[in-house]
Amino acid sequence: MESQTVQDLNAAYGIEGHVSFAVDPGGLPMAVIENPLATAHIALNGANVTHFQPRGQSPVLFLSRQAIFKPGKAIRGGIPICWPWFGPHPTDPAKPQHGFARTSLWRVLGVAANGDGSTEVRLGLRDGATTQALWDHAFALELIVTVGQALSVALTARNFGPSAFSCTAALHTYFAIGDVNTVRLLGLDGVTYVDKADGDQVKTQGGDVTITAETDRVYLDTTGPVTIDDPALGRRIVVSKTGSRSTVVWNPWIERARALNDFGDDEYLRMTCVETANAVNDVVTIQPGDAHVLACHIAIA
Numbered sequence: 120m121e122s123q124t125v126q127d128l129n130a131a132y133g134i135e136g137h138v139s140f141a142v143d144p145g146g147l148p149m150a151v152i153e154n155p156l157a158t159a160h161i162a163l164n165g166a167n168v169t170h171f172q173p174r175g176q177s178p179v180l181f182l183s184r185q186a187i188f189k190p191g192k193a194i195r196g197g198i199p200i201c202w203p204w205f206g207p208h209p210t211d212p213a214k215p216q217h218g219f220a221r222t223s224l225w226r227v228l229g230v231a232a233n234g235d236g237s238t239e240v241r242l243g244l245r246d247g248a249t250t251q252a253l254w255d256h257a258f259a260l261e262l263i264v265t266v267g268q269a270l271s272v273a274l275t276a277r278n279f280g281p282s283a284f285s286c287t288a289a290l291h292t293y294f295a296i297g298d299v300n301t302v303r304l305l306g307l308d309g310v311t312y313v314d315k316a317d318g319d320q321v322k323t324q325g326g327d328v329t330i331t332a333e334t335d336r337v338y339l340d341t342t343g344p345v346t347i348d349d350p351a352l353g354r355r356i357v358v359s360k361t362g363s364r365s366t367v368v369w370n371p372w373i374e375r376a377r378a379l380n381d382f383g384d385d386e387y388l389r390m391t392c393v394e395t396a397n398a399v400n401d402v403v404t405i406q407p408g409d410a411h412v413l414a415c416h417i418a419i420a
Contacts, residue, residue: 205398
């Protein structure tokens with residue numbers, strides 16, 4: 120597939136006052152959205168929304184200062200797309216963690232300046248020799264990112280093959296916070312979760328979620344919003360979702376942060392992940408010709 124150059128992208132899809140294209144720190148194309156409501160960056164490497172900032176607000180998404188921008192490498196921060204599997208491959212641990220969507224180069228399919236002042240960017244990824252070597256199915260992914268006072272991200276997976284396939288996924292969103300020690304996550308009280316940091320034990324959440332140690336939890340059978348209450352920044356971020364019955368909460372904490380080469384030793388203090396997911400028992404099966412949409416909506420309350 121022929122690559123899209125920044126020059127070609129600007130000629131075909133640039134919209135003054137809304138979207139232009141530049142190179143990311145690794146030299147690959149990215150969309151730069153600057154409209155009356157917000158700014159955002161979308162790396163074509165992984166279709167990762169690496170930056171979102173409503174006018175008058177501090178950045179909503181976290182991006183590590185040590186993030187690696189390199190072909191075939193996942194970007195540490197923003198909204199990596201985990202697909203067609205979440206976490207390790209279910210039967211082959213040699214295959215890449217979280218699938219291949221977050222390390223593939225996506226194509227721009229279209230852009231739009233909406234009447235409400237927001238900007239829409241559509242990206243796509245199709246199966247090919249590289250993906251078929253890892254996952255032998257015919258598919259098309261489309262990501263629609265809408266940047267306004269809020270951020271909406273919708274991932275549509277379509278099955279173009281002759282038989283059904285099953286997949287898991289996540290919009291692995293990293294949120295920028297003021298201080299992890301004071302943050303509370305609201306909306307998960309009473310929900311059953313799998314504690315990945317404690318031997319996959321099944322537990323029940325009591326009260327608001329607070330982060331005081333390495334945290335890696337998959338909350339099950341939950342479809343409602345999660346609110347990030349951040350007193351250090353004086354704001355609340357509301358994460359709503361559709362097409363998902365699982366929510367992942369992740370923070371590497373001290374030792375894990377030190378072990379990651381693309382993450383600063385102290386950066387665990389200023390981020391937490393609240394992920395819109397299809398994980399654990401929330402497996403999606405897509406019949407031939409059908410599609411599934413996994414979407415999140417991120418707003419400052």
